[in-house]
Amino acid sequence: MPIIKKSVRVWDPLVRVFHWTLVLSFAVAWVSADEFDTLHFWAGYTIAALVAFRVVWGIIGTRHARFTDFIYRFxxxxxxxxxxxxxxxxxxxGHNPAGGLMVVILLLSLALLTFTGMASVAIDGIGPLAGTWVESISGHWMEDIHEAVANLVLAFVLFHIAGVLVSSLVHGENLVRAMINGKKEIEEKSDEN
Structure with missing residues (x-):
């Protein structure tokens, strides 16, 4: 049986907008750190909102967006x-098992990053965590933790990019294009002789 390639929609528009907005927000937060506090804070708030959205969409979203589609056993x-x-x-x-694990790692580490960022300024009475129990446990040491987590997230991002490139090469598909247009090419056996 001959094998034909078929284009299928995998990533819905919300997943794609989430992904690229997250990329932009993280880049802005990284570049603006220590220089442009207001821009850095808003990029961080955007990341926090995106992570919250992605968790909800991971539960109620489209097939390949749901956690049940890409969280695998060890x-x-x-x-x-x-x-x-x-x-x-x-x-x-959809996501392969390694990609699914990376999604979970990135979401958890970004949640920690935004929490530590908000906690590090809460002591100064700034942000949504100011005036809460977080302010009482935060110290200026929280800023060091925030910076360490930011470096860890950057390492995860670079590892994610490497994984996308390797997977694209091994499977002969353009995963970056798929995250732009939402479609992947899959191979199917044709009934024709």
Missing amino acids: RTIKSYLIDLAALRPKHYV
């Missing part, structure tokens, strides 16, 4: 990574 992730290292991983229409 043994499945391990098996996928072993197969990837051997350049023979199974192809997934």
Whole structure:
């Protein structure tokens, strides 16, 4: 049976807008750190809102946006990574097991990043956590934690980009384009002889 390529919609518009707005917001927050506080704060608030949205969309969103579509057991992730290292991983229409794990890692680390950012200024009476219990436990040391988490998130982002490039090469697909237009090419066996 001949194999044909078929274009399928995978990423809905909300996932794509979320993704690229998050990319822009993180870049703005990174560049504006220590220089432009107001811009940095608003980029951080945007990231926090995006993470909250993504958690909700991960529960009620479209098929490939839902966590149930891309959160895998550890043994499945391990098996996928072993197969990837051997350049023979199974192809997934949505997130592969490694990509799904990276989504979860990024969402959790971004949530921690925005929390530590808001907590680090709460002591000065600034932001939504000012005047709350967080202000009483925050000190200027929280800023050091925020900076360390920001560096960790940047490392995760770079690892994510590397994973996208490797997966694109191994599977012969353009994942960046898919995150722009929402479509992926999948192979199907044709009934024609």
